[in-house]
Amino acid sequence: MLNSRVIKPIFTRFRRKTDLQRRLFYQLPPITGFRPGNLSLYELAFIHRSASIRMPDGEVMNNERLEYLGDAVLDAIISDFLFSSFPDKDEGFLSKLRSRIVKRTQLNQIAEKMGIHKLLVSNTEHGNGVKNVYGDALEALVGAVYLDRGFQRARKFVLERVLYKYVDLEALISQEADFKSRVIEWAQKEKKDVCIETQEIYQEETKVPTFFSRVRLGDQILGEGTGSSKKEAEQNAAEIAYYQYLVFH
Structure with a gap:
């Protein structure tokens, strides 16, 4: 698969399983619903910029690129789901509902409920904005699932393990707050x-x-x-x- 060929040359530099990879091997399946393939991908998804790994060639490794990819994949999955689920609703309704689902505070709460914060490697000090890294890591995890298993598995993960489990759509729809x-x-x-x-x-x-x-x-x-x-x-x-x-x- 193209994704594997692109990623493999980068991640084969991690020769042995790290402590985090060993933890992920056992602790990720209850979160994602499947056993991870490329552990190095998932390891990277949980490395915050504050704990970046600097490779011998000077390259800095953290989860920001995976977060970028996961954000786009998550948007595509949620957009497709809402488009199919609400055939009579206009673009304004769909956009507003999607923004409520993927807004940062919502993703932070979901990530914490999923236990993602327990796997995160970060040197960020505790404070008002620290929980934002939880939502970032969730998006990076979506990106890792997409690269490791493809779009359909990423879709299954987002819908079954995130949306259906932690998002109250009816509450969000009725949240026409003043x-x-x-x-x-x-x-x-x-x-x-x-x-x-x-x-x-x-x-x-x-x-x-x-x-x-x-x-x-x-x-x-x-x-x-x-x-x-x-x-x-x-x-x-x-x-x-x-x-x-x-x-x-």
């Missing part, structure tokens, strides 16, 4: 001067108005969004502000 109210409540609690600005933009070619909203904290823009109504635009902007700024502060 993000504007959340932002306002946060501003009042923290005594912050947050404002939501909205303007109507008339599309000459379509003859249909579009609304553009922006959540602003002083000179800082926390989120921007558009919609076919003022309410929709404000909610979209507030949701971005909530997930990208407020949940981390």
